[in-house]
Amino acid sequence: MRRRSLLLAAVPAGLVTLAGCGDDKSDSSKAAASPSASASVSAAPPPKIVDGPLPAITAGTKFGEKPTVAKGTGDPSEKLAVKTVIAGGGRTIAENDFIQANYLGQIWSTAKVFDNSYDRHRPLLMQLAQGSIIDGWRYALAGKKVGSRVEIAVPPTWGYGKAGNPQAGIKGTDTLVFVIDLIDAFNSKSSSKGKPVEQLVAQGGATLPKVGTNTDGAAPKITVPKSDPPKKLVSEYVLEGDGAELKADQAILCQFKGVVWDGGKTFEQTYDSGRLSQFSLEQMQQAVKGLAQGLTGKKVGSRVMIVVPPDLGYGDTPPAGGAVKKGSTLVFSVDILAAM
Numbered sequence: 170m171r172r173r174s175l176l177l178a179a180v181p182a183g184l185v186t187l188a189g190c191g192d193d194k195s196d197s198s199k200a201a202a203s204p205s206a207s208a209s210v211s212a213a214p215p216p217k218i219v220d221g222p223l224p225a226i227t228a229g230t231k232f233g234e235k236p237t238v239a240k241g242t243g244d245p246s247e248k249l250a251v252k253t254v255i256a257g258g259g260r261t262i263a264e265n266d267f268i269q270a271n272y273l274g275q276i277w278s279t280a281k282v283f284d285n286s287y288d289r290h291r292p293l294l295m296q297l298a299q300g301s302i303i304d305g306w307r308y309a310l311a312g313k314k315v316g317s318r319v320e321i322a323v324p325p326t327w328g329y330g331k332a333g334n335p336q337a338g339i340k341g342t343d344t345l346v347f348v349i350d351l352i353d354a355f356n357s358k359s360s361s362k363g364k365p366v367e368q369l370v371a372q373g374g375a376t377l378p379k380v381g382t383n384t385d386g387a388a389p390k391i392t393v394p395k396s397d398p399p400k401k402l403v404s405e406y407v408l409e410g411d412g413a414e415l416k417a418d419q420a421i422l423c424q425f426k427g428v429v430w431d432g433g434k435t436f437e438q439t440y441d442s443g444r445l446s447q448f449s450l451e452q453m454q455q456a457v458k459g460l461a462q463g464l465t466g467k468k469v470g471s472r473v474m475i476v477v478p479p480d481l482g483y484g485d486t487p488p489a490g491g492a493v494k495k496g497s498t499l500v501f502s503v504d505i506l507a508a509m
Contacts, residue, residue: 203284203293204272204274204293204295204302204303204306204347205295205301205302205303213304213326213327215308216248216249216304216305216308216324216326216327217248217249218248218249218250218251218308218309219246219248219249219250219251220250220251220252221246221250221252222241222242222243222245222246222250222322223250223252223320223321223322223346224238224239224240224241224242224277224280224346225238225239226238226239226254226320226348227239231255232255232257232316232318232350233271233350234287235271235273235285235287235288236273236348238273238275238280238320238346238348239280240277240278240279240280241277241278241280241322241344241346245277245322245324245344246322246324247324248324249305249308249309249321249322249323249324249327250321250322251309251319251320251321252319252320252321253313253317253318253319254317254318254319254320254348255316255317255318256314256316256317257313257314257315257316257317257318257351258314258316259314259315259316259317259351259353259354260314260315260354261312261313261314262297262310262311262312262313262314262315262351262354263297263311263312263356264297264298264307264311265296265297265298265356266296266297266354266355266356267294267295267296267297267354267355267356267422267445267447267506267507268293268294268295268296268297268310268351268353268354269292269293269294269351269352269353269354269355269507269509270286270292270293270349270350270351270352271285271286271287271292271293271349271350271352272284272285272286272293272347272348272349272350273285273286273287273347273348274345274346274347275345275346276338276339276343276344276345276346277322277343277344277345277346278343278344281338283334283337283338283339283345284337291419291509292352292509293509294420294422294447294507294508294509296447297310297311303323303327303328303329304327304328305321305323305324305327305328305345305347306321306323306347306349308327309321309323310349310351313351314351315351315352315353315354316351317350317351318348318349318350318351319348319349319351320346320347320348320349321346321347321349322344322345322346323344323345323346323347324344325341325342325343325344328343328344328345329341329345353507355422355445355506355507356445357386357439357442357443357444357445358386359386359424359445359504359506360383360384360385360386360387360424360472360504360506361384361408361410361424361470361471361472361504361505361506362384362408362410362470363406363408363409363410363411363468363470363471363472364408364409365382365407365408366406366407366408366409368380368405368407368474369405372399372403372405373399373400373401374399375396375397375398375399375400376394376396377394377399377403377405377474377476378391378392378393378394378474378476378500379391379392380392380407380472380474380502381407381502382407382408382472384408386424386440387440387441388426388438388440388441389407389426389472389502391426391428391433391474391500391502392433393428393430393432393433393500398430398476398478398498399476399478399498400478401478402459402462402463402475402476402477402478402481403463403474403475403476404462404463404464404467404473404474404475404476405473405474406467406471406472406473406474407471407472407473407474407502408471408472408504409468409471410468410469410470410471410505411468411470412468412469412470412471412505412508413468413469413508414466414467414468414469415450415464415465415466415467415468415469415505415508416450416465417450417451417461417465418449418450418451419449419450419508419509420447420448420449420450420508420509421447421448421449421450421464421469421505421506421507421508421509422445422446422447422506422507422508422509423439423445423446423447423503423504423505423506424439424440424445424446424503424504424506425437425438425439425446425501425502425503425504426438426439426440426501426502427499427500427501428499428500429492429493429494429497429498429499429500430476430497430498430499430500431494431497431498432492433500434492435492436488436491436492436493436499437491445506450464450465457477457481457482457483457499458481458482459475459477459478459481459482459499460475460477460482460499460501460503462481463475463477463501464503464505467505468505469505469506469507469508470505470506471504471505472502472503472504472505473501473502473503473505474500474501474502475500475501475503476498476499476500476501477498477499477500477501478498479495479496479497479498482497482498482499483497483499484496
């Protein structure tokens with residue numbers, strides 16, 4: 170991958186955890202117990218999945234409500250217990266998809282809650298892939314539908330292993346109970362589903378690029394005019410979503426395509442690559458400042474066209490060996506799929 174490429178600046182799948190994206194009041198021990206695979210066992214064979222035993226959900230029983238879960242009764246199964254509490258009607262989740270979910274996790278034997286996303290009001294956004302999330306989630310959620318509430322009991326083998334997670338008070342013998350609300354899922358074929366808006370043809374005396382409005386997961390066509398680029402940052406909706414506006418401290422999951430103004434050559438994109446890009450806007454400020462600024466305040470679910478002048482892009486130090494040269498103006502089409 171080229172030096173200082175956009176994807177190199179992106180956070181690799183699974184590294185944007187609750188610790189990195191929660192609010193400043195998040196407890197560090199809770200963040201350490203998120204479903205990140207940092208302490209999980211990845212070499213274990215696939216578990217046998219059974220339907221119980223599982224403790225009762227005694228309050229907060231609706232999808233999206235913070236649940237209260239009873240203490241486990243008796244000994245938990247040595248297998249992975251999985252139950253669909255509420256069946257959703259969305260698309261089926263596959264391994265390697267990114268999932269957006271709210272969840273609560275507690276210890277079987279004590280009912281001690283070690284983490285939950287409901288109180289943070291920022292759902293988890295993570296890839297359902299080996300090395301990105303604990304294996305209990307990976308095996309339990311593959312095949313479930315978006316809109317479902319799923320309860321699982323994860324033995325140590327498919328959780329945090331014999332080492333447990335001491336910082337969170339999880340011992341190496343603890344079975345963990347999770348209630349998970351599956352809000353959405355995304356893969357490399359996902360694209361914005363926002364509504365097309367009339368695109369500006371000029372701004373500040375400069376003619377603007379035109380971006381395609383297809384929503385089939387294929388790369389949108391970016392048509393760059395054969396004229397001088399605008400000297401200031403441009404950020405405009407192509408498809409306007411109905412999600413919340415992005416804040417500068419959030420991380421996003423997106424599809425994107427970047428071209429240089431002179432000649433319109435693509436220098437990097439996620440489309441047709443088999444992957445998505447996941448990065449924090451704060452980190453992007455250090456790589457392509459104009460991209461971070463152009464995305465801040467835009468709605469989740471949108472496609473945004475951003476024209477980045479050299480002083481807010483790579484300036485005089487472009488990635489080596491690529492289409493971006495010194496002083497290049499960059500044009501991006503970004504599908505904001507989700508935020509955390």
